[in-house]
Amino acid sequence: MSTDDHPLHPEFDDPDRVENVLRPRLLEDFLGQEQVKDNLRVFIRAARERGESLDHVFLSGPPGLGKTTLATIMAHEMGTDLRITAAPALDKPKDLAGILTSLQEGTVFFIDEIHRLKASLEEMLYVAMEDYEIDWVIGQGPSARTLRVPLPRFTLVGATTRPGMVASPLYTRFGIPIRLDYYSREELGSIIRRSAAILEVRIEENAVEALADSCRGTPRVANRLLRRMRDFAQVLAQGVITTSVVYQGMERLNIDRHGLEEQDRQILRAIIEMYGGGPVGAETLAISVGEELDSLEVFYEPFLIQQGLLQRTARGRIVTRRAYQVLGMPESTPPVEGEHREDQGSLF
Numbered sequence: 001m002s003t004d005d006h007p008l009h010p011e012f013d014d015p016d017r018v019e020n021v022l023r024p025r026l027l028e029d030f031l032g033q034e035q036v037k038d039n040l041r042v043f044i045r046a047a048r049e050r051g052e053s054l055d056h057v058f059l060s061g062p063p064g065l066g067k068t069t070l071a072t073i074m075a076h077e078m079g080t081d082l083r084i085t086a087a088p089a090l091d092k093p094k095d096l097a098g099i100l101t102s103l104q105e106g107t108v109f110f111i112d113e114i115h116r117l118k119a120s121l122e123e124m125l126y127v128a129m130e131d132y133e134i135d136w137v138i139g140q141g142p143s144a145r146t147l148r149v150p151l152p153r154f155t156l157v158g159a160t161t162r163p164g165m166v167a168s169p170l171y172t173r174f175g176i177p178i179r180l181d182y183y184s185r186e187e188l189g190s191i192i193r194r195s196a197a198i199l200e201v202r203i204e205e206n207a208v209e210a211l212a213d214s215c216r217g218t219p220r221v222a223n224r225l226l227r228r229m230r231d232f233a234q235v236l237a238q239g240v241i242t243t244s245v246v247y248q249g250m251e252r253l254n255i256d257r258h259g260l261e262e263q264d265r266q267i268l269r270a271i272i273e274m275y276g277g278g279p280v281g282a283e284t285l286a287i288s289v290g291e292e293l294d295s296l297e298v299f300y301e302p303f304l305i306q307q308g309l310l311q312r313t314a315r316g317r318i319v320t321r322r323a324y325q326v327l328g329m330p331e332s333t334p335p336v337e338g339e340h341r342e343d344q345g346s347l348f
Contacts, residue, residue, distance in 0.1 A: 022195050022223050023069050025076045030069065031194065032187035032219070036178055040070070043176060044077045053106045054078055054155040056129055058171060060163040061180030062302050064220030067159040068112065070178075074157065075108035083109045087116040096121050097136065097149075100128055105152040114158035115165035122170050129156055129173045161298045182217030182306055185209070191219050192226055196241070201230045203241035210246040214259040216303050228253065258307065258326055263291065267300055268309060268323045277331075279316030 024030045027037050027044075047054045054074060059067040068084070075082035081104050090096050090111075103109060111117070117125075128134050132151045158174065160166055171177075183191070189212045196203045203211075203226075211229065215222040226241075232249040233241040247257075254262045270288045271278050282301075286293040291300070301317075304310035309323040324331040 022198055023072060025073060027073055027077060029194075030066065030073060031190045032183045033066070033180060036070075036180065040074070040176075040178075044074065048078065053080075053153040054108070055175030056156040056173065057158070057176040057178060058163075058166075058174035059157060059159040059178050059180065061161070062182065062218070063161050063299060064216075064218040065180040065182070066219060067180065068110065070180075071108060071110040071157045071159070074155065078106060078108065078155070080104070080106040080108055080155075083107055084112070085110070086112040087114050087118075087121075090117065090121055093120055093124055096124055097134055100124075100134060100151055100154075101149060103152055103154045105154075107152070107154045108157055109154050110157045110159065112159050113161075114170075115160040115162045117170075119167075122167055125156070126169060126173065182303075183215075183219060184217075185212045188212040188215050188217070188219070188222050191222050195223050195226050199226070199230060201226075201233065201241060202239065203229075204243065206243045207241045207246045210243050210257075211241075213257060214246075214250055214255055216259050217306065225249075225253075225255075256326075259303075260326070263289065264300060264304060265327060267291075267296070267304065268319055268327060269329075271310075271317060271319045272324070272327070272329060278311075278318030279313055281316045285317055 027041055030037060044054060057071075057074065059070060061067065071084070072082060083099060083103065085099065090099075099109070124134055128151055132153050134149050134151060136147045136149050156174075158166075158170075163171075163179075189208050192203070192208050192211055192215075196208075207229075211225060212222070215225060229241045229246055229249050232252070233239055233245045236248070237245045250257070256265075266289050267285065270285065271280055274280075274288055275285075280288075282297060283293055286296045289296075301310060301312070304323075305312065307322075308320055309326060311318045311320060321331060
């Protein structure tokens with residue numbers, strides 16, 4: 001039997017393929033981020049009515065909130081092609097030049113992790129974004145000369161989880177800056193219902209609410225957990241996702257009812273047990289829990305801060321009283337302000 005006959009069957013559950021099935025292609029199907037959608041709707045309509053390409057768009061926010069999805073929607077709404085790459089994949093100017101010169105008129109060119117773009121490539125983009133041309137050096141030594149190559153008018157969509165690391169000259173060339181925020185419980189519930197309908201899986205309303213509480217405010221996590229709950233429901237509950245299935249599934253996945261995964265709890269426990277509740281520097285903390293510094297700062301900390309469990313201060317990371325309550329640990333004596341810690345490490 002071909003996998004094409006059952007594209008959504010768990011036996012053939014390719015995460016990337018299923019994610020593409022769940023990914024909306026129109027703004028009206030993109031749930032949440034209402035102000036962002038309202039503004040984009042205006043910008044897209046105005047550009048189409050003038051027969052122009054959409055202005056360059058800068059997308060920032062935590063991972064999993066829909067940056068790639070929005071780029072796909074922009075291309076679809078504008079009726080143009082979409083080219084996708086990531087900054088680490090662009091090593092030399094010729095790599096970027098090859099893509100730019102192959103774009104069609106109005107193409108949406110999406111660069112993920114744009115904060116990791118090399119300086120030489122950024123400088124090439126300055127001219128490409130403003131003048132729709134690139135400078136190309138022909139020859140070597142004294143006989144070398146610069147040739148200016150024209151480009152079609154395209155839309156660059158740059159996405160990043162670290163907007164502060166994007167060079168100011170590059171950032172200011174984006175005409176439409178967009179910041180994506182974590183989704184509310186209600187918005188995640190709507191996303192779960194939509195995805196369940198697409199996957200043709202039955203889910204009780206109470207189970208939707210229980211699942212929404214555990215999704216870290218992120219649609220990508222919501223869809224991932226929904227697929228796993230579908231598996232548990234198929235084997236344990238006649239195919240229906242109930243509240244019991246959600247709670248049992250979350251326990252098996254080591255996710256508590258606050259949406260905290262084991263590494264989240266480990267980070268909080270390390271600050272409490274090893275550093276008296278803080279402050280402790282990010283580098284020291286990352287080493288303590290065996291995590292990459294970038295993952296700690298980009299994936300774990302924003303959610304813990306948003307949940308009121310962690311604070312970033314000038315002296316380091318500090319857990320809150322709520323963290324003790326969530327972990328069921330006795331609250332330790334708060335650090336004395338101004339106290340010096342030799343184990344504090346790097347502040348950021």
